[in-house]
Amino acid sequence: MQEGSLRCDVNVSIRPIGQLEFGTKIVDPVEIGKMLDSVLSENLKQLEQYRAGKTKLQGFFACQVMKLSKGKANPGLFNKILLEKLNAKT
Helix, strand or coil, X not given: CCCCCCCCCCCCCCCCCCCXXXXXXXCCHHHHHHHHXXXXXHCHHHHHHHHCCCCCHHHHHXXXXXXXXXXXXXXXXXXXXXXXXXXXXX
């Protein structure tokens, strides 16, 4: 920049008052449950492996849900529901 010139960079992001994070999170347990049901039904082989003791596949299912929700599913809520569904006796 030349001497005497003024530069001002502004980066403004707008979010509702009280909201700490940007973007909308999916917090409806029914909607998250439907996404989980979809992921589990599309990955029956991995579900069978998980139930046979390969518990590290929980991360695989979590990634699939985040991909399906485009990263908007509430992680704490969907992990709780995921564990309930993975450990449910069918």
